[in-house]
Every structure is written in structure tokens, then in C-alpha cells.
Amino acid sequence: MNSIREKISLAVAATAVAMMALTGCGSGTASTGGGAMLPDEQQNLTFVPAFAVPGLDPTKAPLEMGSNQVLSNVLQALVKLDENSQPQPQLAESWEWTTPTTLTLKLREGVTFSDGQALSSADVKATLERYISQKQTLAAVLAVIESVSADDPTTVTITTTQPTGTLLGVLSMLFIGQAAHAQDDAWWAKPTGTGPFVINDFIANDKVSLTRNEGYWGEKAKLRSLTFKLITDVNAKVTALSNGQAQVLNDVPFDQVATVEAMSNVAFTQTEGLTYNFLWFNNAREPFTDVRVRTAMWEAVDLPTIVESLYGDTASVMDSFCPTSAFGCVAATDMPSYDPEHAKKLLAEAGYAEGFTADVIFSTANAGYDSLISALVSAWNEIGVTITPRALDGATWLSEFSALNWDMDVQPNQTATGDADYTLNRLYKCEAKRMGYCNPELDQLMAQAQESNDAQARLKLYQQVVDTMVKDAPAIPLFQTKPNVAASNTVQGLTIPPTEFIDWSTVYLTE
Structure with missing residues (x-):
């Protein structure tokens, strides 16, 4: 047992020494910043995620954490989960179990996709049916859905084969697309959503660049652009944060925490997660x-x-x-x-x-x-x-x-x-x-x-x-x-939900 511990500890110590050479001493405490908000043309943030983004079609690989971190800012679901994992309105403003196996949802009015098309129940029905037909990683939990009907433009009814108390939680993971493209794999590879950002460019397992959805139906994002840039080399990740190439790192490894906390212009936050x-x-x-x-x-x-x-x-x-x-x-x-x-x-x-x-x-x-x-x-x-x-x-x-x-x-x-x-x-x-x-x-x-x-x-x-x-x-x-982020003190409005699907629409940069 000791030999295992010693071998691992030596490797960790060597890495930590190398990392400390990157920065000088700092306060080691999280800072809240507080400078003036930067002009719109400078609201451009780069985020280094912990997970790769192999694709952007949520119906084919709905459980890719890196993909979901991106897509949750581009596409939206019928409901979203709060910090206590309780369903809250998103595209659906209300819902009711009218029978033990019948869930009726009322869609929010005035919601549009980033191309200007209005959201309708037909979009929801076609999207859910696409998820089911793909028979991918959500197949087991979607198997209880017997049918989906679009009763009128703003009403959707889901019928299940048995009472299913967990269905709303599952619906929070189903991002809604457009009915006209329900069978179009190429469209889903770079989908158009109802969220606060739109996809500008995507290179699998490398980077995704998003821009603000100027026609967003809700409160517009403060960031003008947001880039997810994967960096797998631990030294390069911390260097990117220290020299300003990136403003936020996700899931800082244990052997780098002390180094990051020592940076005077960086706030480190850690919380419980899933x-x-x-x-x-x-x-x-x-x-x-x-x-x-x-x-x-x-x-x-x-x-x-x-x-x-x-x-x-x-x-x-x-x-x-x-x-x-x-x-x-x-x-x-x-x-x-x-x-x-x-x-x-x-x-x-x-x-x-x-x-x-x-x-x-x-x-x-x-x-x-x-x-x-x-x-x-x-x-x-x-x-x-x-x-x-x-x-x-x-x-x-x-x-x-x-x-x-x-x-x-x-x-x-x-x-x-x-x-x-x-x-x-x-x-x-x-x-x-x-x-x-x-x-x-x-x-x-x-x-x-x-x-x-x-x-x-x-x-x-x-x-x-x-x-x-x-x-x-x-x-x-x-x-x-335990999810964590290390962020430049110029970053404001950033919170880490248990899912690590950060809502970037509330984030902005200061001087």
C-alpha cells in the first residue's frame, strides 16, 4: 500500500513543482473583482472545459458532458432543473399530470429560434420523436413514452405506458430543435436553437465558438462571443489562464489547485456536483x-x-x-x-x-x-x-x-x-x-x-x-x-451548477 502511495505522490509532487514555476505568489483567496464593465466589442471570453466536444447532435450522443456544456447555451429544453434538481419552466411555462400516464405541457409564448422562426408544439413533438427513434443512450429512460401529440400550437401531451415520476427530469435533458429539420442529420450537427447563443464555428474535440443571439426571446447575453477551447496539457491550461489567453478553466486538477489559488488575479471556486x-x-x-x-x-x-x-x-x-x-x-x-x-x-x-x-x-x-x-x-x-x-x-x-x-x-x-x-x-x-x-x-x-x-x-x-x-x-x-472553476477576476456573474452546464448568458467581463 505504501509503495502505491509513494509512487503516485512522487508523480504529483513533480507536477506541482513544475506548475509553481509558472506563477508568482498570490493571495490564494477568491476575488469578486468589481471593475467597470468592458465595452461590448471587448466582451469576448475563452473557456477551457474539462471535457471534449466530439459532436453537437444531442439526439445521437445526448450524454456527452462537453457537448451539453455547449448546447445548454444554444438549445433549450421544456424544463430546466434548479440547484435542488427540481423542474422549473423553460420552454414550457407550465405542466400537469392530467392522469397518472398523461403529462400535458403548455409552451411559453413569444419564443423564437435564432433564425426568427417561432417555437411551436410541432417542434417539440418532432424533436422528442427524433430522440426516441435514434435509440441512443437515453433509450432506456425514453422507452416509457408511448406517444407525443401536438394538441394545438402551444400544447403538447406526452402519454406514457406506466406512471413515471422521473419523466420531467428526463425532459430537462432533451434539447428542442425545429420540426422542419427533424430528420436532417446535417442540421442537427450544427443546430439552430432558442437559447442565448448561436453556433459560429465547430472543430470536433478542439473548439466551439459561439456568438450572442441578438434576437433572443429572453434577456440577451452580455458576452459578445464565447469560445470553448479544449486544452489537455495541464501546463498549457494554467499558462493560458495566467497570460490571459483564457479567462476561465473548468475542473482544475488537484495538483494545480495551489498554483491557481496563488494567482493574485484569479478566483478559485469549488462546490458539490453530480x-x-x-x-x-x-x-x-x-x-x-x-x-x-x-x-x-x-x-x-x-x-x-x-x-x-x-x-x-x-x-x-x-x-x-x-x-x-x-x-x-x-x-x-x-x-x-x-x-x-x-x-x-x-x-x-x-x-x-x-x-x-x-x-x-x-x-x-x-x-x-x-x-x-x-x-x-x-x-x-x-x-x-x-x-x-x-x-x-x-x-x-x-x-x-x-x-x-x-x-x-x-x-x-x-x-x-x-x-x-x-x-x-x-x-x-x-x-x-x-x-x-x-x-x-x-x-x-x-x-x-x-x-x-x-x-x-x-x-x-x-x-x-x-x-x-x-x-x-x-x-x-x-x-x-467536486466541480470547480478558476476564473480571472475580470469575470463576473459566473456560477457553477451541480451539472456543470454553466449559464453563460449571465457572465460578463470587467476592467
């Missing part, structure tokens, strides 16, 4: 078809030491399969703990006393994963298992991941609706077909939790769900993170 990191086994591929092998791989990893050494107080080891900040993400009764000797026994029982070889894929767009993967590979090597890391660029990773061309996969994710249903039902249901895992008894428990409106009953069901998943070990929940 983002977490996990490892998936391809449960349909040998040797991971055997639960003993999957459990052995879990018990071989000293997660508390790895997470503390690599992430400090910016992350914490998970005790469930989704972040505890989300409703229903209850702690497992008995999670596997670090026990390499027992792991070896399990491998021997499964017929792998001499170990085996496999691979693990991850995206290079996720900064800092090299150290994490190295620590995991080292741990598995200690029980005789040889794992080959496959570091892939964002586009290649997405292609390999979607094709299930991997033995193990490590990636970040998010319980974006603040409800366990969004993660557990969506990812681990048999119908999801995400990584070869299927347990009909688990499906039944999750369906009951989805239907119920009784909070205490749902929590009891999710306890059974999580404990069942621990026994099956289809994945290893690694750690949940």
Missing part, C-alpha cells in the same frame, strides 16, 4: 463474463489511496453507483474493499490462477487519466493480471466504445437530473445494452422505483438496486468529483 468516474467491464467478453473475475479486479484496487493521492479533496471514493449528491444514490450495504489476496483466490476459483491479459480504453480528452490508468494497471499487475491501456483520441474512443470493442473502459459520467433513475435505469437496464450486462430482477426493481412517487419507497428500492449491483459487479464506481 459528476463521477467509473470503470465498466465488458460483461459479454471473457473473462469478464465471470462475476468472480470482475469482483477480483475490484478488490485488487486500493481506491482510497489512489483517489487521495491523485485528487486530494477534489474527489472522494464512491460508495454507490452514482454520486451521493443525487437522490436515490444510496450507499451500498457492503462494497468490496481492497483485498488483493482474496482477489487472487477469486481468480483461481474462476480458472485464472495464472492471471490473464486484457485491455482498458480511455479518452485522451479526459485530462489526468494517464496517472489514474497507470495506478489501476499497477494494482492489477500485483494480482497477476496484465492490462494494456489504449489511450484514444476522443473520436476514436467514442467509436470503439459504441462498438463495444474493449474489455474495460474508464470514463467520467454525470447523474444530470439529480435522480438515480437517470444513471442506474438508463445505463444498467437490460434494454440499455451498454456493456453486456443484464439482470431481469434488477430491471424490475428499477421499474418500480421509476413508477413510484413515494420518496421513501423509492429509497428502499434503490437500496436493493445498489446492493444487487454490488453482488453482480458489472462495473467499478471509482470516485465522484
